[in-house]
Amino acid sequence: MTISTNTFETHLREIAVETERLLSSLLEGEALAGEIARPRHLLAAMRHAVLNGGKRLRPFLVTSSAALFGGDGEAALRVGAALECLHCYSLVHDDLPAMDNDDMRRGQPTVHIAYDEATAILAGDSLLTYAFDIIVAPETALPDHAKTELVLALARAAGLGGMAGGQALDLAAENHRPDEAGIVTLQAMKTGALLRFACEAGAILSGASDTDRRQIRRFGEVTGRAFQIADDLLDLTADAATMGKATGKDAARGKATLASLKGQAWAEAELERLVSEAEALLAPYGARAAMLIEAARFVANRKS
Amino acid sequence: MTISTNTFETHLREIAVETERLLSSLLEGEALAGEIARPRHLLAAMRHAVLNGGKRLRPFLVTSSAALFGGDGEAALRVGAALECLHCYSLVHDDLPAMDNDDMRRGQPTVHIAYDEATAILAGDSLLTYAFDIIVAPETALPDHAKTELVLALARAAGLGGMAGGQALDLAAENHRPDEAGIVTLQAMKTGALLRFACEAGAILSGASDTDRRQIRRFGEVTGRAFQIADDLLDLTADAATMGKATGKDAARGKATLASLKGQAWAEAELERLVSEAEALLAPYGARAAMLIEAARFVANRKS
Numbered sequence: 001m002t003i004s005t006n007t008f009e010t011h012l013r014e015i016a017v018e019t020e021r022l023l024s025s026l027l028e029g030e031a032l033a034g035e036i037a038r039p040r041h042l043l044a045a046m047r048h049a050v051l052n053g054g055k056r057l058r059p060f061l062v063t064s065s066a067a068l069f070g071g072d073g074e075a076a077l078r079v080g081a082a083l084e085c086l087h088c089y090s091l092v093h094d095d096l097p098a099m100d101n102d103d104m105r106r107g108q109p110t111v112h113i114a115y116d117e118a119t120a121i122l123a124g125d126s127l128l129t130y131a132f133d134i135i136v137a138p139e140t141a142l143p144d145h146a147k148t149e150l151v152l153a154l155a156r157a158a159g160l161g162g163m164a165g166g167q168a169l170d171l172a173a174e175n176h177r178p179d180e181a182g183i184v185t186l187q188a189m190k191t192g193a194l195l196r197f198a199c200e201a202g203a204i205l206s207g208a209s210d211t212d213r214r215q216i217r218r219f220g221e222v223t224g225r226a227f228q229i230a231d232d233l234l235d236l237t238a239d240a241a242t243m244g245k246a247t248g249k250d251a252a253r254g255k256a257t258l259a260s261l262k263g264q265a266w267a268e269a270e271l272e273r274l275v276s277e278a279e280a281l282l283a284p285y286g287a288r289a290a291m292l293i294e295a296a297r298f299v300a301n302r303k304s
Numbered sequence: 305m306t307i308s309t310n311t312f313e314t315h316l317r318e319i320a321v322e323t324e325r326l327l328s329s330l331l332e333g334e335a336l337a338g339e340i341a342r343p344r345h346l347l348a349a350m351r352h353a354v355l356n357g358g359k360r361l362r363p364f365l366v367t368s369s370a371a372l373f374g375g376d377g378e379a380a381l382r383v384g385a386a387l388e389c390l391h392c393y394s395l396v397h398d399d400l401p402a403m404d405n406d407d408m409r410r411g412q413p414t415v416h417i418a419y420d421e422a423t424a425i426l427a428g429d430s431l432l433t434y435a436f437d438i439i440v441a442p443e444t445a446l447p448d449h450a451k452t453e454l455v456l457a458l459a460r461a462a463g464l465g466g467m468a469g470g471q472a473l474d475l476a477a478e479n480h481r482p483d484e485a486g487i488v489t490l491q492a493m494k495t496g497a498l499l500r501f502a503c504e505a506g507a508i509l510s511g512a513s514d515t516d517r518r519q520i521r522r523f524g525e526v527t528g529r530a531f532q533i534a535d536d537l538l539d540l541t542a543d544a545a546t547m548g549k550a551t552g553k554d555a556a557r558g559k560a561t562l563a564s565l566k567g568q569a570w571a572e573a574e575l576e577r578l579v580s581e582a583e584a585l586l587a588p589y590g591a592r593a594a595m596l597i598e599a600a601r602f603v604a605n606r607k608s
Contacts, residue, residue: 042464042472093429098421117402121425122472125397125432126464132436133459136452144448148440151455155437160346160430168346168426 008294015063016056022081023050045115045123050088052106058083058198064291065202065216075142079201082134086158087194089127092120094167142205149204157197166190177256192224219281226274226300232259233267271300312598319367320360326385327354349419349427354392356410362387362502368595369506369520379446383505386438391498393431394467396424446509453508461501470494481560496528523585530578530604536563537571575604
């Protein structure tokens with residue numbers, strides 16, 4: 001079930017390139033059909049938000065899950081691009097002064113710095129809206145029932161009970177520190193829900209069985225937990241290196257994480273445990289699941 | 305083809321009551337299915353944004369259009385409620401300090417005043433997301449192809465090429481005054497697109513013919529133009545009464561409107577012309593279209 005790290009990283013980069021190309025074409029004026037003019041300024045802000053050279057981990061999970069279940073590769077790429085638009089909307093809004101107030105992202109000014117706050121709000125709104133457009137557009141070659149299932153699953157992963165709700169809990173956590181269970185819930189919503197959707201989306205668009213969908217959802221949940229703990233660990237250790245003490249950006253903002261509560265050793269052991277759990281969940285699929293398992297390992301071990 | 309104003313206003317109020325009841329139930333914690341906790345604070349902000357005693361004109365257009373084409377009344381109410389969530393999201397974001405910076409709406413503090421700015425951003429995001437959830441949810445008894453068509457039409461009415469794009473053009477208009485054609489385009493996007501969608505949605509969910517869809521779309525466009533000119537006129541005359549001179553809030557913000565450019569007499573004549581056009585468009589449907597025609601009259605003549 002193992003493939004080489006090289007094979008995995010090559011494939012991750014290939015999907016990133018294809019996703020970037022598709023996103024760029026989806027965000028050209030011409031591609032946005034409609035009989036009324038489109039504001040160039042807003043479109044430019046959306047491109048700034050999306051075409052940022054990201055790793056495109058979520059699209060990779062969609063396409064790898066679709067490959068496992070025999071789904072159409074082109075449709076998977078489009079669903080991945082839709083998900084990336086939605087992910088990028090959340091970054092634009094999270095970066096706003098009223099939220100996390102971040103000026104830089106990936107070495108570039110954030111959208112409200114490069115443009116202005118009103119444009120950043122509208123660019124986020126438009127990207128969120130466009131994600132649903134891309135999924136149901138005629139160019140996405142999927143049956144209508146798959147499209148409606150994808151829209152429902154994405155709306156639930158992104159809305160009040162998912163990512164947006166998790167961000168609200170995260171902001172509240174600066175004043176009322178949540179306990180361990182509270183942190184787990186918050187993180188499952190804020191970052192876990194979209195990663196789980198990415199995995200499940202591949203199964204939905206492939207018409208996979210309910211059993212397969214449940215299994216890949218659980219894989220997505222486990223991968224999401226690993227993603228978050230790796231993130232917490234990076235925050236803890238990266239800042240420890242630069243600041244010379246064991247406090248990170250999260251701690252500075254008064255945000256407790258599992259890694260900060262339970263320590264670096266616990267976090268490292270938990271990451272190993274989660275990777276094993278991810279492997280066990282996909283064991284029934286044998287070698288065909290190798291790419292997804294590498295993705296879980298990559299998420300757990302990433303250094304940026 | 306005429307019905308009494310009383311009949312129309314009674315029906316408008318009935319639909320508003322039913323819509324309000326449905327929205328309240330859709331925005332209860334219990335109704336938002338999902339295995340993870342929902343943040344009460346955010347849900348309360350969403351309720352504040354939506355349950356505000358509005359006229360529910362857009363849901364009324366959806367249900368009246370569905371009635372004309374023989375669509376299911378319950379499904380039409382749900383689509384109307386989804387559209388109202390989306391309309392209310394746009395009001396919450398438009399009211400933000402970075403946008404129109406309004407503290408009050410319908411005699412109540414706006415969401416960022418009653419809660420805070422971050423919560424208002426997230427409440428808007430969540431309402432936008434929830435609109436798509438409601439349309440595709442299993443409880444909305446429509447075939448999958450109608451659901452995907454509704455999602456696509458709504459996403460295009462709301463996104464870069466529609467409402468959000470129109471708001472971007474409107475903000476830009478404060479610095480670069482658009483000419484008459486520019487104002488028409490801006491308003492068709494900012495307020496017209498959702499009103500057109502409301503009319504078209506009734507046809508889509510009823511499985512109406514392409515010819516019927518085109519006709520009701522045009523009716524929606526004409527009604528949208530009447531809505532905007534009536535709005536401009538109210539801004540012009542309401543402020544003229546209170547301020548003792550012929551300048552309104554739009555003028556104070558440096559925003560040109562058709563009514564301010566061409567004068568009150570032109571605007572009043574244009575409203576009459578648009579109502580006649582709306583009547584002519586629905587003449588082929590005879591008495592069954594009476595409620596929609598009254599809606600166009602109401603929009604053109606409204607005093608608030």
